[in-house]
Amino acid sequence: MKFIKQHISLIFPMVAILLGLEFFIAFDRTTKGYENSLRDNYAMLVVANDEMSIDDFKSWDSHVYKVTEIEKSKILNKVDSSLQATKDSNIHNKIPNFYSIKLNKYLNEQELERVKQNFLKSDKVKRVETFDTLHNSNYGLFSSIKLSFQTFIVFMTIIGFFLIIKQMEVWNFMHSQRMKVMDIFGASLFLRSKVLIVMGLIDAIISALIASGVFYIIQNVWIRGKHIAILEDNVDALFEFHDVFTLCLVSIVIVMVAVFLVVINVKEE
Amino acid sequence: MSNIIVAQNLTLSYERDEEIIKNASFFVRKGDFVFITGPSGSGKSTLLKSFYGNIKPQSGTLLMGGLDMSKIKKPKLQELRSHLGIVFQDYKLINEWTVERNVVLPLWIAGYSKEVQQTQAKRLLHHVKLSGKEHKYPLELSGGEQQRVGVARALAKNPFLILADEPTGNLDDYSSNVIWDLLENACQQLETTVVVVTHKIPSVFNIPYRHFTIDENGAIYEVH
Numbered sequence: 001m002k003f004i005k006q007h008i009s010l011i012f013p014m015v016a017i018l019l020g021l022e023f024f025i026a027f028d029r030t031t032k033g034y035e036n037s038l039r040d041n042y043a044m045l046v047v048a049n050d051e052m053s054i055d056d057f058k059s060w061d062s063h064v065y066k067v068t069e070i071e072k073s074k075i076l077n078k079v080d081s082s083l084q085a086t087k088d089s090n091i092h093n094k095i096p097n098f099y100s101i102k103l104n105k106y107l108n109e110q111e112l113e114r115v116k117q118n119f120l121k122s123d124k125v126k127r128v129e130t131f132d133t134l135h136n137s138n139y140g141l142f143s144s145i146k147l148s149f150q151t152f153i154v155f156m157t158i159i160g161f162f163l164i165i166k167q168m169e170v171w172n173f174m175h176s177q178r179m180k181v182m183d184i185f186g187a188s189l190f191l192r193s194k195v196l197i198v199m200g201l202i203d204a205i206i207s208a209l210i211a212s213g214v215f216y217i218i219q220n221v222w223i224r225g226k227h228i229a230i231l232e233d234n235v236d237a238l239f240e241f242h243d244v245f246t247l248c249l250v251s252i253v254i255v256m257v258a259v260f261l262v263v264i265n266v267k268e269e
Numbered sequence: 270m271s272n273i274i275v276a277q278n279l280t281l282s283y284e285r286d287e288e289i290i291k292n293a294s295f296f297v298r299k300g301d302f303v304f305i306t307g308p309s310g311s312g313k314s315t316l317l318k319s320f321y322g323n324i325k326p327q328s329g330t331l332l333m334g335g336l337d338m339s340k341i342k343k344p345k346l347q348e349l350r351s352h353l354g355i356v357f358q359d360y361k362l363i364n365e366w367t368v369e370r371n372v373v374l375p376l377w378i379a380g381y382s383k384e385v386q387q388t389q390a391k392r393l394l395h396h397v398k399l400s401g402k403e404h405k406y407p408l409e410l411s412g413g414e415q416q417r418v419g420v421a422r423a424l425a426k427n428p429f430l431i432l433a434d435e436p437t438g439n440l441d442d443y444s445s446n447v448i449w450d451l452l453e454n455a456c457q458q459l460e461t462t463v464v465v466v467t468h469k470i471p472s473v474f475n476i477p478y479r480h481f482t483i484d485e486n487g488a489i490y491e492v493h
Contacts, residue, residue, distance in 0.1 A: 178363045184321065185422075186351030187378045268323055 007203055009170065010255070013163030014207035015214075017254065018247050020156040022215050022239070025246070027149055029237040031142075038142065039106040043068075045129040046099045046119055057101060061118040063111075065104035069097060096126055108143070164254070168262050171196060176266045183268060193263040200259045204251040211247050215239040272296045273430055273462045274320065278329035281312065281319055288327065289315045291487040297479075299429075300460040302453070304470050307483030313466040316483070317434050320464065321353055322346045334429065351379060354423030354461075356448075358435035360415045362407040368394070368418050369403040375426040393421040398447055413444025420451050431455060433465045449474065 046057075054067040072095055107115065116128045179192040190197075219239045274297035281290040289312035297303055307313050318324045319331060322338055331338040336349055354375075362371050370377075372393050373386040381389075394400050397417035399410075407415050416436060423431055431452065437445035453476050455461040470480065480492040 177361075178365070181361050181363055182374070182378065184323075184350060184355055184361070185375050185378055186347040186349070186353075188347060191378060 007199075007206070010164070010167050010200070010203045011207050011210065013160040013167065014204065014251055014254065015210050016163070017157050017160035018207055018211035018251055019214060020153040020160065021250060022211055022243060022247060024150070024153050025243060026215070026238045027146070029240075031146060033237070034142070035106050039103065042103070042106070042131075044101040044103070044112075044115070044131070046101055046125055047127040047129075048097045048099065048125050050124045051097055052099060052124065056122075056124075057099070057119070060122060061115045063103045063105055063107065063115055064101055066102040068100045068102075070100055072098075164258055168258050171259075171262045172265065175262070179263065179266045180268060183266075189263065192266075193259060196259045196262065197256070200255040201252065204255040205248060208244065208247040208251040211251075212239070212244045215243070271299050272332075273299050273301075273334060274464070275332040276329065279319075279326055279331050280328045281315055281324060282327045283315075283324070289487055290319075290483070290489065292329065293487075293489040294329075295481060295489055295491065297462060297464060299462055300456065301462050302456045302476060302478040303462075303464045303481060304478055305464065305466045305481045305483065306468060306470065308485060309468070311483040311485060312487055313483055314434050316489075317432050317464065317466045320430075320432055321350055321355060351375065352426070352428055352430070354426070354428035354431040356416070356419050356423045356431065356433035356436045358438045360407070360412075360419045362415055362418055362422075364407050366406070367403065368399065368405050368407065368410070371407065371418055372421045372425055374422055375428075379426060389425060393425060396424075396451065397421045411444075413440045413447075416440055416444060417447060417451075420448050424451065424455060427459060428461060431461055431463045433463070435467055436465065437467070437471075445471070 046052075051069075052067070054064065057064040057067050075095065075098055103115070112130045116130055119125045119128045175196055178195075182192045216239060219235055223235050223238065274295075276296070277294050279290060279293045280288050282288045293316075305313050305316060315324060319326060319338065320333060322333075322341060326339045333349060334352070336345060341349070363374070366374075369387075369390045372390045373381075376386045376389060390403060391400075394403060397420055399414060399417055399421070402410065402414070407418065410418065420433075420436065423433070433452065436448050436452070440448070449471055452463050452465065453474070456463045457476050470478075481489055482492055483489050
């Protein structure tokens with residue numbers, strides 16, 4: 001019972017932290033697709049006096065990904081179909097050039113404004129339209145969901161870390177006397193901390209396997225059988241096999257740092 | 270005979286505290302049995318701690334087996350400690366380990382095989398009259414028995430120097446006698462140097478010994 005209690009008290013907070021991490025990874029992966037579709041459906045409109053190339057735009061702002069010139073005839077057509085019919089070359093030549101600009105990233109309001117100002121620094125650019133109302137409502141919804149989820153994860157992680165600190169105090173209480181005695185008899189740092197290192201490694205791996213198991217069950221038992229379109233579309237992104245190694249690595253690093261802090265804090269009497 | 274401990278103008282103090290041992294100069298030869306006595310708080314235990322590097326000299330020189338304790342680095346200190354046998358008044362046994370495992374701790378640290386450890390444990394426990402208690406835990410033993418385990422541990426690796434801090438402080442006469450016999454034998458038969466801090470030298474002691482005393486001012490004298 002004592003043995004199980006010793007292990008559970010580290011495994012429990014570790015699993016909480018790892019679940020938080022895996023939720024973060026999975027959420028990031030599934031939302032990346034949504035973020036990309038928002039990005040692909042969004043374009044800025046730039047009105048310029050002269051003809052411009054993609055390199056001109058890229059030289060003003062590195063977020064520019066794709067530039068499409070909007071044909072003047074289409075614009076004339078939209079303004080007034082009668083104008084197109086006259087085929088007045090004078091009007092045609094006088095209207096400025098319109099460009100649809102796609103960005104390489106989904107930017108927030110401030111970043112969009114910065115891009116706009118970068119374009120407006122050029123004399124060639126007459127006007128920039130960012131359509132920020134539509135953009136902001138999409139971005140706001142998306143960001144608030146992401147932020148609330150991340151807050152939950154951060155909160156969970158903080159609680160996990162507090163529990164680990166508590167466990168470190170327990171370790172210190174349980175192992176410091178042994179480590180002090182071993183130090184007096186000339187044991188190296190590794191020998192003194194070997195028991196803790198082995199215990200920590202085992203607990204770290206068990207924690208990673210439990211967290212992986214939880215996600216595997218969510219993915220393969222809970223979601224796949226539910227036939228909920230929005231979940232089933234992203235089910236593969238929820239948990240990937242290499243996540244087991246990521247969780248193991250993170251778990252081992254956290255536990256080893258905790259062990260190291262306990263060991264170096266054991267002072268001689 | 271070569272000197273195992275050499276102190277010259279040695280001054281010891283804890284951080285920010287006043288000096289405990291002041292300007293002490295003395296030497297301990299190989300094979301000496303030394304008692305260090307003095308009133309409570311005079312610095313007997315502090316002096317003993319400086320011998321195994323638990324406290325560094327504030328000034329002066331302290332050489333342990335030729336190693337300068339004021340300049341010694343951790344790896345060298347670990348090596349030195351692995352050749353010492355140390356006995357504490359509060360035993361300092363590892364309570365979650367069996368008696369056998371406690372006794373062979375210095376051998377385990379030095380990387381001796383399981384067989385050597387077991388043989389040595391059996392022999393030592395026989396010497397300290399604790400045969401049959403190999404698999405008991407320290408808290409299952411009396412104070413006297415725990416201290417005998419502590420002495421067995423100190424003798425496990427045939428150290429060149431045994432340091433004992435009030436080894437019989439809280440013990441009954443039987444355990445005290447067993448411990449004095451063991452320390453006498455180690456000194457006489459194995460030529461191990463033994464330094465014992467005690468408030469009282471045993472009335473019956475069978476081998477020649479040297480006696481240092483520390484006064485209230487932290488000065489050390491040899492009593493002849």
